[in-house]
Amino acid sequence: MLDPSILALTASLIIVAALLVWLSLSMASAEGAVARVTRASLNNLALEVQTDAELSQFLRMKKLDAIHKVQRYIVDRSATSGSCAFFRIVCNVMDGVLVAVIAALFDAPIWAEVLAGFVFALVVGVLSVLLRPRVTGSFKPLDAMLRHHRIIGIAVALTPFARIGTNNVSRRMAKEAELSDEEELEKMQLEQGRAMIDRLAESSDIDPEVSEMLRNVLSLSETLTREIMVPRTDMICIERDQTLSAMLKLCSRSGFSRVPVIGDDVDDLIGIAYLKDAVRATAFNPSAMSRTVDTIARDPLLVPESKPVDDLFHQMQKQRQHVAVVVDEYGGIAGLVTIEDTLEQIVGELEDEHDRTQHAEPEQVGERKWKLPARTPIADLEELFEIDMDEDDVDTVYGLLTKALGRVPIVGASAVTRGLRLTAVDSAGRRKKVSTILVEPAGLNDDSEDSAAQNGDGHDDKEHDER
Template sequence: MNGPMTLIVLSVALVTVVALLVWLSLSMAAAEGAIGRVTRANLNNRIFEVQTDPDTNQFTTTKKIRRIHQVQRFIANRYATAGSCAFFRITCNVLSGVFVAIVAGTWGASWWIELLVGVVFAFVVAVVSILVRPRETGVNKPTDIMIKHARLVNFAVAVTPFARVGTSQDGRRRRDLDLSDDEELEKIQLEQGRAAIDRMVESNEFDPEVSEMMRNVLMLSETLTREIMVPRTDMITIECDASLEDMLKLCSRSGFSRVPVIGEDVDDLVGIAYLKDAVRATAFNPAAMSRDVASIVRDPMLVPESKPVDDLFHQMQRSRQHVAIVVDEYGGIAGMVTIEDTIEQIVGELEDEHDRTQHAEPKKIGDRKWSLPARTPIADLEELYEIDIDEDDVDTVYGLLTKLLGRVPIVGASAVTRGIRLTAVDSAGRRKKVSTIEVEPNGVEGREEDGKAQENADNDENNDHRDHKE
């Protein structure tokens, strides 16, 4: 009786040890999956939640905070902690196979059966610990998993000091780059996302254009507002004492429906004037044409130029604003940006029915009258009219017209230099930038007077105005 009873007791004890090892292996797998996704911000928020929980007594609060502090130490060197969890998990897998083999041996199994049973069991536990629930749970609730298994992870880290070897250099490199824990984690996740998209493209599961948009979405967090904004030098503005009639004319000629309203200069921003508001105020009340633009101005949305584009897009969605003024670190106006600019970072250039594509070559449209693309070099203009334009600081016809006007030209703007008249006649693209400039001798009958009148009108309506996005 003693022999069989001892055998049963020994087998039960070994099976209990095997079950404990399997549980430890699964727990370590869950912690290993969670350690790469826990951030300092999440832990700080959890501490605040624990401290402000009215249903928790002081003893429980102290206990929970102590565990959270343990997790904070773990993520200070997350790679060493993940290595310790992985080593401990593998060790538990191996030992579980060994103990299963011993159990088989105690019941008289042959040595090769013991070996086969132990290897198969260890392999099954390893597959389960990697592919089944623990990993998924670690992904979904990493903070809860790490807090729950803080003691086990602490033990694993304590018995595997060699896991820290090789990670100190990585830690120093990260500190040298001044990369925060959250930023490093986000960088890793972005790299994983790009790799996943590349694999899907290679497998032909997605259309190339869709794949490109997915890549662009991942790039939004790395793109700053200053990279997509229209700079202040390219903004069209209107002075606050201008009339609504001037506002309507400016919107009609420029093609824009939202115009920044300024005081003495661009940095003296009053607000944003909307074409819809101007039309609503004057459509049934012609007398309102003489009212100041300041009467319809709205408060502007201000954003820093260092704001990531994805945050900018979500902020514009929440505030229902389609245009924002970008400010620099000194509080000055750096430019402006629209919600269409953020969308273009994903889907590419957007154009509507009124947008035109500029022609690429000069065209002769009359006697000594040419239609030139805005980017035509000044050297080509000199060759066409056999004149010498000594302008070292500009290279194109568009730049020359801008310098002559002292502001960004819009359709209808005109100026004279060296006996020739340059007139902006067409715009292209959603940004309504001048695309075509007509050039002719200034002595053409009727043109000089018309040009002077047009230039005076430009000065009255758009003094110091600058081009911007709709």
């Protein structure tokens, strides 16, 4: 017959062990919630409670007191999270100890006591994995913090050592950048996302290209528009008094379908002319060919060059714009950006079936006539034609043609310099940059001085456009 006192003590220890299991799960839920509760959500909830006419004064004060306590806890998230983690670990350890004590009350051998405590600890661990309290707290962080605010307060009060080191970290972070609560939370979530992607990549359970795209998505908020735009020096624009006929020829030769329309200079932006609008206006009305381009220009989407790429992408997607003009801090035109530029930050270079790759090596196509890649060094050009170019301000054949023309070359553009005729004959990539240049000796009439040839349609292309 067992001693009643032993039975009573055993029952008490079992109840305490069960309470410790519940406390451990609650601490895990609070630990997951404390990093995701924001001051803004607490302020909004406090306002709702204060304006809720259905609540009694007692309930209103009770809820507001809980909200104010949670606000104090999230002032130092690291210390609060550390206190919850400490109590969770202590509860798990005490569970095993209590079960071992229960086994000792029944005169079990030492190995049985240790085994009983170990098995119970495993059961608690499996239960934590199945219930996932930390994930639950992350999904509804505000509810979890308010539900457990009392035990969180006890944990924080009993673990003042959890604040050691966190003050220095907080001061250093505040010194580096004064972040709002939401910005700090977003930064924390980004860091957690990167760590998760790194773990997935290391496990080799995910395609390396997919993991790279996920990393690119997370880096969009840190990439500015100025880093992906086409600079103004590479833009191809059309003047407002040019005709639709000239625009159709320019689009055909450049490969672009959206062209900025300018007035006196690039900073005098009139709008964006779309190839489809020009085709629609002239397809069944040939007389419209003489209309000026500004009659079909659309209002441009203007974005600052300091805008993060993820915000830029969402804005263009929301406003259904495929091209935007980038302005600098002084209001001048800094460049041009397209929605494809933002997508390339995620998936890499985009090309279609019409994009041609440039030649890797110079190709001789006739007597003293060569097709050269645009990036061919001037030194190679001098060696092929046995001449001394004496050019210090340009390094490639493309730069030489650009200098001779005085503008960005497009396919068909031709110029004569240093006794050589350079003609852009091919383009490559989504941005349609000239990739191949035909170089040949100039005619006898051009030997006396350098001259620039017209582009063929009489249009003076100033800078760069869009797709």
